[in-house]
Amino acid sequence: MEDTMTSQKSTQELAIEGQKHLEDTIESAFQILSSMNEELCNPNFWSTSSPSTNVNGHHAPPNGDATSSDVVETGGGALDEARLRHKASVAALRTVINTIPYSRKAKAYDNDSMSTDELDAEKLEERASELRKELENKNKYLKLLIDQLRELITDISTWQSPVAV
Incomplete structure (x- = not known):
């Protein structure tokens, strides 16, 4: 349903929409890097002994002070959210880019x-x-x-x- 709506847009409208998705993609990529940086700089995620991981796959702090929900809130949740947002924005950007040639063809056929x-x-x-x-x-x-x-x-x-x- 969305493809038919997108193909009826002009190339300029698609370009504006694509620019918005590109900006979202860049912003989410920056969030991924920031979240990774936070996780790498947080000593609670470092393991000096045998690595024990919680259910979400994140390292538990060696002293056992933090609960698994604390670990998710401090690092993994933000990273996973940024990854999902990045995937969605890249998919939307690809859709717009793939639609542009079809909008040009449709415009050529519309000239009666x-x-x-x-x-x-x-x-x-x-x-x-x-x-x-x-x-x-x-x-x-x-x-x-x-x-x-x-x-x-x-x-x-x-x-x-x-x-x-």
Whole structure:
């Protein structure tokens, strides 16, 4: 159901949505790194003797002071939440990226008044017209430069001619 809604969006709308998902992906990746850093910097997770783990797979503190819920709250829960958020944002971003080509195809088929070939021909004609105008302006400028060069050559010829006394 969501794919049909996404394919009806314009490429610009999809780009905005994709940018939002990309920002979410970056933010969740940063949260993953921060959570990992917290876990690595927390000595309660380090094991100096035989590693004992709780039900969630996190190391229990060697002194046994913290309960398994304390361990989850301090480290693993935030990391797992960030991982899930990252997975979801990456999946949403992939969906948007995969939808963009289909939105372009749908847009091309939606043009009932003109076919794609006619639109391309019209764009080419406009570009040709722009190039003709640019060429005309450059030709005028080139003619001006040639005239100035002729005047300069005439002036130099006049200066080099022998003076009749």
